[in-house]
Amino acid sequence: xxxxxxxxxxxxxxxxxxxxxxxxxxxxxxxxxxxxxxxxxxxxxxxxxxxxxxxxxxxxxxxxxxxxxxxxxxxxxxxxxxxxxxxxxxxxxxxxxxxxxxxxxxxxxxxxxxxxxxxxxxxxxxxxxxxxxxxxxxxxxxxxxxxxxxxxxxxxxxxxxxxxxxxxxxxxxxxxxxxxxxxxxxxxxxxxxxxxxxxxxxxxxxxxxxxxxxxxxxxxxxxxxxxxxxxxxxxxxxxxxxxxxxxxxxxxxxxxxxxxxxxxxxxxxxxxxxxxxxxxxxxxxxxxxxxxxxxxxxxxxxxxxxxxxxxxxxxxxxxxxxxxxxxxxxxxxxxxxxxxxxxxxxxxxxxxxxxxxxxxxxxxxxxxxxxxxxxxxxxxxxxxxxxxxxxxxxxxxxxxxxxxxxxxxxxx
Numbered sequence: 006x007x008x009x010x011x012x013x014x015x016x017x018x019x020x021x022x023x024x025x026x027x028x029x030x031x032x033x034x035x036x037x038x039x040x041x042x043x044x045x046x047x048x049x050x051x052x053x054x055x056x057x058x059x060x061x062x063x064x065x066x067x068x069x070x071x072x073x074x075x076x077x078x079x080x081x082x083x084x085x086x087x088x089x090x091x092x093x094x095x096x097x098x099x100x101x102x103x104x105x106x107x108x109x110x111x112x113x114x115x116x117x118x119x120x121x122x123x124x125x126x127x128x129x130x131x132x133x134x135x136x137x138x139x140x141x142x143x144x145x146x147x148x149x150x151x152x153x154x155x156x157x158x159x160x161x162x163x164x165x166x167x168x169x170x171x172x173x174x175x176x177x178x179x180x181x182x183x184x185x186x187x188x189x190x191x192x193x194x195x196x197x198x199x200x201x202x203x204x205x206x207x208x209x210x211x212x213x214x215x216x217x218x219x220x221x222x223x224x225x226x227x228x229x230x231x232x233x234x235x236x237x238x239x240x241x242x243x244x245x246x247x248x249x250x251x252x253x254x255x256x257x258x259x260x261x262x263x264x265x266x267x268x269x270x271x272x273x274x275x276x277x278x279x280x281x282x283x284x285x286x287x288x289x290x291x292x293x294x295x296x297x298x299x300x301x302x303x304x305x306x307x308x309x310x311x312x313x314x315x316x317x318x319x320x321x322x323x324x325x326x327x328x329x330x331x332x333x334x335x336x337x338x339x340x341x342x343x344x345x346x347x348x349x350x351x352x353x354x355x356x357x358x359x360x361x362x363x364x365x366x367x368x369x370x371x372x373x374x375x376x377x378x379x380x381x382x383x384x385x386x387x388x389x390x391x392x393x394x395x396x397x398x399x400x401x402x403x404x405x406x407x408x409x410x411x412x413x414x415x416x417x
Contacts, residue, residue: 038206039110039415046411048105048235050161096174097161100231103213108232110210111225113414117183117197118145119190125182125229126414128154132407134337135236140348144187151187151322153348156341158334158406161234163310164285164292168346169324170309170331179229180222194222201225236412238336238403246400254400260390261397269384270360270394274373275312276335281401283332285310290373291332312371315364315381316345327369337406339399353395361386 098104111117115124128142128150129135136156141149152168166172172181182188183197191197201207201220208218215224246253254262265272275291277284283291285308293307311329320328330346344350350359364374364381374382386394406412 037416039113040417041106041110041415045102045106048100048102048231048411050100050235050237094161094164094174097176097234098227098231100161100235101214103210104215104228104231105235106232107210107214108228108230108235109411110206110415111229112232113416116200116204117189117191120145123189125179128182128188129157131409131412131414134158134238134340134403134406136341138342140343142188144185145190146187148187152346153343155333156337157233157236158238158336159280159282160236162237162280163282163334165283165310165331168330170311175230175234176226179233180226194225197225198222236406238406240405241336241403242400244403255396257393257396258400261393261395262400264386264390264394265397270386271373271382272360272394275314275332275371280334281336281338282334283310283312285332312373313367313369314360315367315370315374316349316359318365318367320367322346328367329369329371335398336401337403339402340407353398354391357386357391357394360384361391 112125112129115121115127117124123143123145128137130137134156135158137154140153141151142154143149155168160166160175160178164173166175166178167181172178180194183191184194186192198220207220211220211224211228212218214228242253242258251259251262264270276282277290283289285292287293291308291310291312308329309325310331311325312332313327313329317328322328324330324346338344339353342348342351342353344353344356350356360374362383362385364370364383366381370381376382
């Protein structure tokens with residue numbers, strides 16, 4: 006019996022070591038230094054000409070926290086967030102090139118996990134638009150996460166983060182997984198501070214980012230959130246064609262676009278352009294005040310960008326509460342399956358079928374997924390219409406994001 010226990014323990018140790026090595030191949034390798042350019046990449050947030058259907062826009066945040074943009078075409082300053090309900094969240098730190106560079110190294114470094122086996126990038130892969138590709142991710146000790154890993158895209162523009170909207174800033178987004186007992190296992194950030202201080206390349210990176218080499222929890226969070234906030238996707242076919250009245254869309258893509266923005270499906274009420282995510286700003290339909298596109302505020306409740314989409318009559322995971330989950334962005338959706346908070350749908354075909362015929366009569370079903378009599382909305386799309394919707398969703402894929410070097414693994 007004793008020998009059997011020893012053999013089992015040895016086998017477990019080898020498995021953990023092998024798993025760690027395999028994961029390190031996807032991120033950093035312990036003992037190696039990151040390969041960084043002499044001149045840092047430019048991580049400034051620039052929204053291209055056609056993203057809002059106007060002139061190029063540069064963001065900056067004023068001293069009092071207001072998000073402001075300069076319209077390069079006419080030199081007109083406007084309050085971008087209040088004007089459009091879509092802007093850089095002022096709770097996030099200002100992005101600097103040295104800060105985002107440090108964040109990039111931290112993002113890909115498995116030394117941020119308790120046993121050096123898991124990096125942020127282990128569950129957020131660039132080639133999958135910073136999603137995971139599996140229904141449930143594996144943590145530092147081999148346990149599975151209870152929810153699907155959401156894609157990290159345009160995070161700095163979101164007012165609610167995680168499936169249960171428990172964070173409102175990217176700084177909270179980046180530290181939660183590090184401290185999670187399943188994901189990365191460093192429950193005390195002070196331990197990580199001391200650990201990184203012993204890694205020879207970090208003092209210089211912190212010096213460049215913050216003016217001195219002190220490694221603190223707040224600086225780790227700031228650098229990571231700067232890098233994560235810089236990961237933007239604004240160069241899809243939809244973006245390229247939006248300034249051209251979608252003249253380059255195929256007949257099928259145009260049909261899908263029209264269906265997406267129609268009252269028959271209500272897709273765009275939950276997934277509002279330009280980010281194709283919940284309009285969760287103040288006065289937005291899924292934001293503070295519970296506002297409506299028809300005008301006015303609702304009952305004053307902060308909906309936190311969440312909705313019940315009728316996956317089941319009764320959910321096993323309550324999400325935000327009342328079986329509601331944050332409405333994710335559909336940008337790069339063709340790359341970020343499996344879908345839903347539990348990864349139950351493997352393909353877009355399954356997702357479209359759910360919204361066509363499968364919406365369940367959950368007590369808390371979202372109003373935009375109900376008919377006038379309160380019953381679940383079932384548009385009963387035919388085969389061509391389903392194919393068209395999927396074709397349109399593919400126009401939201403930004404191929405440049407998948408190979409952009411400044412977002413890539415610096416340890417390779």
